[in-house]
Amino acid sequence: MRERQRDTIFMYKRASSKEYPNFFDKEQNLGRSPNGLLKDIGNPSWKRPLPHILVATLSSLLFGYHLGVVNETLESISLDLGFSGSTLAEGLVVSTCLGGAFLGSVFSGWIADGLGRRRAFQLCALPMIIGASLSASTSTLGGMLLGRLFVGTGMGLGPPVAALYVAEVSPAFIRGTYGSFTQIATCLGIIGALFIGIPAKDVPSWWRVCFWVSVIPASLLAILIEFSAESPHWLFKRGRIAETEEALEKLWGTSHVKSAVAELSKSDRGDELDTVKFSELFYGRHVRVVFIGSALFSLQQLSGINAVFYFSSTVFKNAGVPSDIGNMCVGIVNLSGSVIAMILMDKLGRKMLLLWSFFGMAIAMGLQGIAASTFLSSSWRVYLSIGGMLLSVTTFALGAGPIPGLLLSEIFPSRIRAKAMAVCMAVHWVINFFVGLFFLQLLELLGAQILYTIFAAFCLMAVVFVKKNVVETKGKTLQEIEIALLTSD
Template sequence: MSPEDAEETLPLLRPPAASVPRGRRVFLAAFAAALGPLSFGFALGYSSPAIPSLRRTAPPALRLGDSAASWFGAIVTLGAAAGGVLGGWLVDRAGRKLSLLLCTVPFVTGFAVITAAQDVWMLLGGRLLTGLACGVASLVAPVYISEIAYPAVRGLLGSCVQLMVVTGILLAYAAGWVLEWRWLAVLGCVPPTFMLLLMCWMPETPRFLLTQHQHQEAMAALRFLWGSEEGWEEPPVGAEHQGFRLAMLRRPGVYKPLVIGISLMAFQQLSGVNAIMFYANTIFEEAKFKDSSLASVTVGIIQVLFTAVAALIMDRAGRRLLLALSGVIMVFSMSAFGTYFKLTQSGPSNSSHVGLLVPISAEPGDVHVGLAWLAVGSMCLFIAGFAVGWGPIPWLLMSEIFPLHVKGVATGVCVLTNWFMAFLVTKEFSSVMEILRPYGAFWLTAAFCVLSVLFTVTSVPETKGRTLEQITARFEGR
């Protein structure tokens, strides 16, 4: 029996045609799983307030030079890339629920190592561990939520993954305003601990239970999450679940969504968002803002608000429309950002300058100072545009488009792509700015945003209102 036939023997997990499920526990289960993304959002945002704090208050053995600070910000993405591979293996073998529970261990351990750090290597080791947990959580949480949600709310709940990520980043920025780096690391242990306690009471996803031939447990999970199992279609049971094999890549139901998923993750990072977010405080300090922490918190608030807007309209507007709109906004904002640098830093002596938002030569009353608001506005517009589409939707689509029998491997490849690209962009963006000048670097990201819009229009399917089985059937031509 082929994997496709095996998958067709699973019940079509959709609501009865006569009514929408009344169960509300699905929202509680989604919240429990989304605490993982909240934790990795905090881990991502931690470096921004922690780096200045380490430079100001840490003992000499922990002082970060420029190179160490760069690694402190970027090494979390290397750990996350490894976590993506580990998560792809875990999610199919240990299950969705247990994988989420296990990722709390490196989260708490990593922040504990940072708290107890005696040298720079312990700081980097702690960041690497939290990055590993980020990779697992970023893969498993969207999969868990997509498999427990019914189609009418899958966009809303799936978008909450990114909403919790940006909330975690905002929490790190806001807490970093009042806490020094050790106490900030202690705070980082709280969300994963809460997730561990809450997830213990949540069920495994019905789809995973069915692949393990646990029919009664799957129906019990449905009743817990959706309030009823009445009306489920029950095809013949007893098919054997098969894992991924390379020969499957020849099938359109596998290679089409894989190409789409990898491309979405690559374009998300090539937009340049992490280059801005990882060093938000540093960016604003170089911009001569009086309180860079407050400016970073403002950026975080914009992210949270517009990601919440995206979550609320996702199941009405659809994925493709929001992706295209988001891409267009990012094109204009990054083009304006590049134009600002072209107007203010066109001199040869500034070719290697990587400070953002304010020109070197600006004096009080200088005409260039007014142009600084062009950069501030462009940054805020970019963050809002990213939050509406290219922030949440690639993660949501990744959890929707893959058939069950390849989901672990395929999502692992997508998450690996995302975090590896995040590392490259975060680590090398300054070098690109030196080579192309700042305006050239931001115009390059604008060009990638143009490509992302074209890719959305030509290749990304609309999954709004469809069951996961219907999405798979469309790729397979059924």
């Protein structure tokens, strides 16, 4: 049966390649629409893939929720579980989740390629359900840490698979808009966690409710993804042509099936059924795009955004604003920036938004560096701190936050897309871990002024890097992007 599938897809590819001249001649006569399909067909309906994408973004909602769930509840958790006053134990509750996320991200590509995108989502939801249930019902620190490890595994698996799925099921003309949904869902998850956690300081054991709540969207993800379409790219890569056409009809409509399959066959070289070796990601023709992806995620973490989020409560307290209200303000600003990015993504393009995002963050970090100086009055320092912090969050949300995940899912060739995303996300978590580990020590050693200046320098480095290395992908099909990058090597 397996050999028959191989023969089917190879025969299909040979037939498709023979038809290329006629296909391109037809395109030259008719012209191309912004999404790479023929103009006489027009753009697919944006409504058809929307329900499938909303289900997939539940994984991003859960990601954001579990990032923020311990923000307001950690003090209550430490009192109930008997580790109050232990900074090591409190740090472990947070960092164990990051360790699990690293493990999940490392294996996400192999799971997404081996089992498919839908099964990967279900495997993302399962440890989140188990982990949240363990955390909510435990009476010991060990139980909490085990629960956080399970949750972290799901957190690491979800975002790269969500980025892959959204890119692969979205029509090209609106892929940027839909790609922003993952960042918006993450912001909503963080805000939801902060809002639900507000009573935790006053209501005994409320933190348990906060963990139980997350079981609901995780269960919905596991159930609803079963009724969603599988990625046509994954199905085609596996030689399941009939199922590919069914998925495309479900996502884009009957009139777009033939042209979409023709697009898929362009970049399909006949070797996708072979196992991708790990070494292929670091040697040969793919090394450049993997380097670009890893560098983008590294620069994203080295921009200082985590430091901004870490110190937001302190800055608001100095201004006389309660920490819960301050954190909610940061969440709303982050969400607002993400919504604006969604509107602009398919108009201005990924590269321009990314350039201005990192440049704006450099200015914001400069303002915070100035705020840390001693020659200003205390009121001016507070104003500059708050202004710089909110500007950092806004500009981050406009580009540096949502674009790297979307851009990488677009520029990676189909054959390595899932595994390359896994490698880049693993790099993201490693850099995230070390920034969190050494930030306070560097702050004490260098001082806030020098440290924020270093962050500003990294932001400017990111501007130069994006300018030289990032290609614009707006309005292009994934196959057009892949062919363009391969011919440019």
